[in-house]
Amino acid sequence: MGKLLAGAEKEVLVEIVRFTQKNGLKGAEGGWKDFLVLNDKKFGASVSDPKKRSKDVLLAFLKTFSKDFQKYFSKLVRRFNERSATVQFMKEFSDKLSPELKLVQLTAEHPEYRKNYNFPSYQEGWKVMREGKVSNFMNSTMLAVDCEMVLCHDGTEALVRVCVVDSNLEVKLDELVNPFKAVADYRTSITGLSKKDLKGVTCSLVDVQKSLKKILSKGKILIGHSLSKDLHALKFDYTQVIDTAYIFKYANLPTTASASLNSLCKSVLGYAVREEGEPHNCLKDAEAAMNLVLAKLKHGFNDPIEIARNNVVPESDKMKLLAHKIPVYLPCQELLKLFSGNPSIDAKNDSRIRDEVEKAFEELDGEETKDSSGRLQKSVLLKRDNGDVASFFVRKMAYGSRLNESELSKKRPPPPIEDVEPTKEDNDGDKHKKQRTDKKHKKKSKKSVAE
Template sequence: MGKAIDRASKEVLAEMVRHTQKQGLKGAAGGWKDFLKKFGSGLSDPTRRSRELLVDFLQTFTKEQQKVFNKMIRRNNDHNAMKQFIKDFVHLESPKQRLVRLTMEHPKYTKQFCFPFYDEGWVTTHLGEFFEAMKSETMLAIDCEMVLCEDGTEAVVKVCVVDQDLQVKLDQLVNPMKAVADYRTNITGIDLKDLEGVTCSLSDVQKSLKELLSHGTILVGHSLYHDLRAVKVDHLRVIDTLCIFKFADLPNFSPSLNALCKVVLGFPVRNDGEPHNCLNDAQAAMKLVLAKLKHGYEDPIVTTDVEMPRNDLAKLLLHNIPNELPAQELQLLFSGEYDVTIESATKQRGESYTTCVVFKSPVEADEAFDKINGNLTKDSGGRLQKSVFWKLGSGKTTLLYVRKMTNDPDASKKMLRDENAEPLQQQAVDDNGSKRLKVCSYPCDHVKEIEKLREDLRHREEEIFNLQKALPQVIKENICDRELPWDCSS
């Protein structure tokens, strides 16, 4: 174990030290800052300390604790070897390996596929004999269904895997082993009765997946990182169907599996309103990859051709919502003229969650969005969203986001107000939660210049707020925010 640490690069060593800080781990000499006392504690940033000092600190941990470090070193070596292979042999790559490369080169890959593989309960697959593994042409596609548990986490309840002939390799219900708050039956198609008597655990599924994914097998999926997080498996050779098709003017556009199948394959996976079928979804992801291999689809897909289900168009997505803010209070964002439904949290990450507000029609959703008082921007997928400041019951002010569910072809026009526009009525939320209308009027002269200054001010306010929010944690940890491409905390 000590030899592995001795051979590791300084970047890897610094990341391991940061990991000990985040987890509060201590070796024989205490934590990182305790260890530094005899060397002068002015520089606690591990990237600014010598490599030799980092090695000395990490070797103060027990052999059991160093198992985590070994996993980090081994994963880094595999990842670097794979990147080097792609760079050196790109002219000899197979069509399937090209799709692996396209996935890795996608702008969101580094962030989305960075998993806490060193955490308890996670497993990693290994390439073994590297050059032999990289020659493997075997492909498998996976899809999972998850439920929301009472502790706020998600748990996998079904896993399906198919091969490139669309034959079933794994079709398994999984016992979440903890209390379920929402089975999301309208999405998963699974309820309490389906899981009665199910004894298969996540650990059992992981063992099956490790066997299936040995020797360089390529794993396929749509938004594959969600499935890998669900089963807590870190696998390097992957093809994500969101990453291998180009979208006109919107490189980060993320259509649903159903919408992508309509455009590429000519037929949907399911009709609007139908629950997911885990097996069908795994097969659909594989069909998309096979179609890409056969027909190329090198021309960008026009995003306006990717239809959204009508019931999704009648929604607005709310994200970055503090856990202390009850979902039902979000109705205060919208005028009382709308009868809205707040869905249960769809994602929960740390101290915030995401949900959807459902209106009676897409027209109502658009109207309500226009009336919200907030800074209008676009997200990474080109969808309009507004940032809204909200005062919590605790007295703190937070920033949450209200986003449309689809791209708006006239978005650029809506982000610039016309010089001769009538005064715009916008809804705002008072500190006490009551609603009011705010009338904005504009002078006839210098409209564009004034509006630009207003936009700059709003952006500056948002930046200051985010800095104020992050500052206490930065001071506490006294570490740099730079993350390595092969590892990041999630």
């Protein structure tokens, strides 16, 4: 095992092990949990949080991977060290940092950053831009990017459009991209693109990567909303970033949750990027991300902001479940196995479809929670045909599928008295009432005897 990996801090090794879990990587003894089952007879995989394991155990697991993987893990260690050095540099010279670089620092300090910005750049087709010396990263020039992706037959997503604008909202890159493989779903309602739009397009992902590498030279700052998703689509590992999902505090969302670009623009900029049901516009979304950063730099927005929630659901969406955060390696054929039922339901029979949707959601085995908009969702685990386990969420698109207590009292009459479990107070009250009744009966009986 490389000296760099063996000498890494435990915190770094924890992140690398989590990286293997997220990407379904396996060594000679399987994945992380498989390794624990084989090598820890006492606890097995019951204590699977890498943070709760010793450095020696973490290293022993990483040692089960091939030499090529261990070389990549060493590169990850180097990148972690570079990032740590950059963060440390920013802390030490915080008074000299530009406002833009402080937002880069704020992004890197977000609790979700490490999880989402550890890219599988060991895979074929990925490009990595090295940080270099930390002193080089004092450039405050900003560019904003947004991408659109389609779903391919092999279960992966592919880039079909990319737009980049500068801080003056001048377009630096606007390209349609040919995925050069079979597309299963163009997601036209989201991307705004169809098969005919890509006819004759010759620009490839490699061409886009070359363009990005050129315009991002000299440590420019890259901006985007949930930018890690765009970088995944671009297969471009870059760390000098501002993620607009991370730089605002939300008054009515969980700590790890983020608002959608549209909702954030409504709350911060006072306008919506798109109307309800309108497809995305790649260029407008890149401009919106830049405008959010410019607004943050100008006005601060240091206090938590209230995110407006739209609880109006189109009638057609009330009869849908949405599976999201699906791993790209999960084929749709395996995903369909999660749902049973009759796929040939008459589309005109709305009530029956709603019943089937309710039933499908109820039958899912998973923890039920609410998303940031208040819709019910379940965290689902699906065992694949090859033995791997994929995790994702299935969400109800309709609101109000569970009635609260005040709604329940309006919808149904109170239960009969005999069905109610008496409380201690009820028992005490009944006892006193019985005593008063008994006294009355005694008085009546005495009176009857006297008469």
